[in-house]
Amino acid sequence: MDGNVVYNGKVLVAGATGKSGEWVVKRLLHYGIPVRVFARDSDKALRLFGPGVECVSGKIQSATDIARAVEGCSAVISTLGSSSYSGESSPGEVDRDGVIRLVDEAAKAGVKHFGLQSSLAVTRWYHPLNLFAGVLTKKWEAEEHLRKVFSGQGRSFTIVRPGGLKDGEPLQYKLHLETGDRLWNGFINRSDVAELLVISLWIEKARNKTFEVISEGEEAQREGLAKYYDTLPG
Numbered sequence: 366m367d368g369n370v371v372y373n374g375k376v377l378v379a380g381a382t383g384k385s386g387e388w389v390v391k392r393l394l395h396y397g398i399p400v401r402v403f404a405r406d407s408d409k410a411l412r413l414f415g416p417g418v419e420c421v422s423g424k425i426q427s428a429t430d431i432a433r434a435v436e437g438c439s440a441v442i443s444t445l446g447s448s449s450y451s452g453e454s455s456p457g458e459v460d461r462d463g464v465i466r467l468v469d470e471a472a473k474a475g476v477k478h479f480g481l482q483s484s485l486a487v488t489r490w491y492h493p494l495n496l497f498a499g500v501l502t503k504k505w506e507a508e509e510h511l512r513k514v515f516s517g518q519g520r521s522f523t524i525v526r527p528g529g530l531k532d533g534e535p536l537q538y539k540l541h542l543e544t545g546d547r548l549w550n551g552f553i554n555r556s557d558v559a560e561l562l563v564i565s566l567w568i569e570k571a572r573n574k575t576f577e578v579i580s581e582g583e584e585a586q587r588e589g590l591a592k593y594y595d596t597l598p599g
């Protein structure tokens with residue numbers, strides 16, 4: 366299973382204390398990749414990951430805090446996600462401005478790869494989910510910024526747009542990837558989204574790709590998920 370892991374470098378995980386982020390940390394550790402988490406609540410990070418995982422605490426609203434967090438990292442994976450209509454955990458503050466700030470500070474610090482967990486339907490302003498303070502549009506604006514900043518100068522990005530998120534172990538389902546934001550519904554395990562983001566660190570075909578993903582039938586993925594990157598155009 367993805368036996369050819371060739372990744373040297375430390376990865377910063379933003380949103381690590383959330384349900385998807387926890388899986389990203391688990392999968393990075395599974396591959397023996399050094400991890401640092403950026404968390405607003407360091408006690409929560411400590412409870413989840415123990416003292417063995419390095420944590421930088423700070424606010425996603427602070428460029429200075431983010432600069433401290435990204436320093437010395439070669440990649441960033443963000444699973445940040447808003448949880449309230451207004452205030453510091455709103456879509457504008459987290460999904461758009463927080464991610465944009467993270468992208469900018471990462472680029473300044475010399476980060477080479479940025480993996481972002483976005484969402485199905487981000488280009489569809491009329492989707493019912495957008496009633497939540499324009500969350501889809503805010504995510505799309507952050508995506509656009511990431512594509513602009515990380516598609517040149519020796520940098521790369523991978524943007525994963527999952528369907529509805531479920532809990533459960535990774536590598537249990539066949540996946541279906543598409544581009545062009547044409548999928549209207551579908552579900553996927555957070556752990557599989559995490560796996561796709563983690564392996565994007567070393568899979569050439571994951572570079573500079575934006576794609577949607579949902580799961581299909583139950584089917585153990587013993588050989589890993591790398592093969593799905595072969596199904597993407599370009």
Ligand SMILES: NC(=O)c1ccc[n+]([C@@H]2O[C@H](COP(=O)([O-])OP(=O)(O)OC[C@H]3O[C@@H](n4cnc5c(N)ncnc54)[C@H](OP(=O)(O)O)[C@@H]3O)[C@@H](O)[C@H]2O)c1
Pocket residue numbers: 379380381382383384385386404405406409424425426444445446447448453454455458459482483484485527528529530555
């Ligand atoms: N739910 C779905 O079906 C679905 C479908 C497609 C895409 N998505 C997207 O996928 C991503 C991950 O979803 P999830 O359900 O796994 O996430 P989640 O469990 O809600 O975790 C969100 C993370 O963002 C952090 N966060 C929120 N507000 C913050 C703030 N103001 N400052 C710093 N950190 C903040 C949380 O920190 P704390 O732990 O401190 O709260 C947490 O680590 C999100 O972007 C979500 O919108 C979700």
